Amino acid sequence: MEKYGQTLFTLDSAEEARLALLAEVFDPLCRETLRDLVIAPDARCLEVGAGSGSVASWLCEEAREGEVVATDIDPALLDRIEHPRLRALRHDVTTDPFPEDSFDLVHARLVLSHLPQRDDVMRRIHGWLRPGGFVLIESFCWFPIDSSPHPLYRKVMGAWSDLICGTLGTDSWWSRSQPASFAGYGYRDVGARTHTQNVRGGTPLADFWRLTVHMSHRRLVDGGHATEDELQDFYALLADPDFWDLTPALIQSWGRK
Ligand SMILES: C[S@@+](CC[C@H](N)C(=O)[O-])C[C@H]1O[C@@H](n2cnc3c(N)ncnc32)[C@H](O)[C@@H]1O
Structure with missing residues (x-):
């Protein structure tokens, strides 16, 4: 297996x-759920695999007296953010x-599903949380693709999933059983939400997948x-305003230590 960022998703x-x-x-969906979990003003937050740092920056405003630790295997984009508590x-x-x-909160979006060590990482995160602290994990689940009425969309999206599963060890379905596994890691107050999104060609969501x-x-x-x-043809389809379908669903699962 290759590591994330080695040849696929290199930071360029x-x-x-x-x-x-x-x-x-996806930030609006994440903010809504994090607000529901209630972040104390002095919370110490960990944003795992923070990428551009958009969620970490928002957490700095929510936890306005706390510290936000934003991690990544390549923190180049995070190093650009200037905030005294980040x-x-x-x-x-x-x-x-x-x-x-x-930590009082650990959040990871679209990170663990790419890591073959995801179960071990779930146990590590549990150890890093303070009693009473929350974890929120967000991952894509591929089920809306299998029933797509567009054969080309189904084929290319499936081919892409096969490529990353075979190369990185990604699991495009893990998120579906995520909530059920939380009790086994030692969490209570477990909850979950699934966001299935309609996509229209030419929108930011279509551009993201293109x-x-x-x-x-x-x-x-x-x-x-492929x-x-x-x-x-796939790129043209996703740029066409007459194209409508569903994208992979985003599953959010959370629990309290
Ligand atoms: C799909 S991006 C998501 C970025 C961010 N979480 C977001 O949702 O905007 C996955 C991120 O996880 C990071 N990543 C991958 N493997 C990692 C690891 N083993 N430890 C920490 N970060 C990792 C990548 O560098 C990348 O920034």
Whole structure:
């Protein structure tokens, strides 16, 4: 298996644009759920695999007397954020430590599903939380794609999922059983929400998925997952305002230590 960022999703200008679209489309859903969980003003928060840092920056405003630790294996975008209570760290969630019982909130969006060590990471996160602290994990689940009425969309999205599952060890369905597993990690007050989104061609959500697939264009063609023509038609479909479908669902699961 390759590590995330080794050859797929390397932090370059395309990945930066993709992370900006991700924040634009998915931050409102994340904020809504984090508000419901209630973040104390002095909470110490950990944002795992923080990417562009959009959620970490927002947490700095919510926990206005607390500290926000934002980690990533490549913290280049986090290092650009200037906030007195934000600490950006190069930190690999699969291997690097934090002291036990040191955070009131741990949040990770679209990180754990990509890591083959996700179960071990869930146990590590549990150790880092203080008693009473919350974890919120967000991951995509692929089920809306299998029933798509657009054969090309179904094929290319499926091919892309096969590529990242085979290359990184991503699990595009793990999130579905996430809430049930929380009790086993030691959490109570477990909750979950699934957001299934309608997508129209040419919108930021469509652009996010178009760019996501485009970043793996060469690998998809060279690996025989999709042809050049199929990919070009897929990009045109996602730019077409007459195209409507569903994107992979976002499943949010949370629990209290
Ligand atoms: C799909 S991006 C999501 C970024 C951010 N969480 C968001 O939703 O906007 C996945 C992020 O996880 C980071 N990442 C991948 N493996 C990691 C690891 N082992 N430890 C920490 N971060 C990791 C990547 O560098 C990348 O920034």
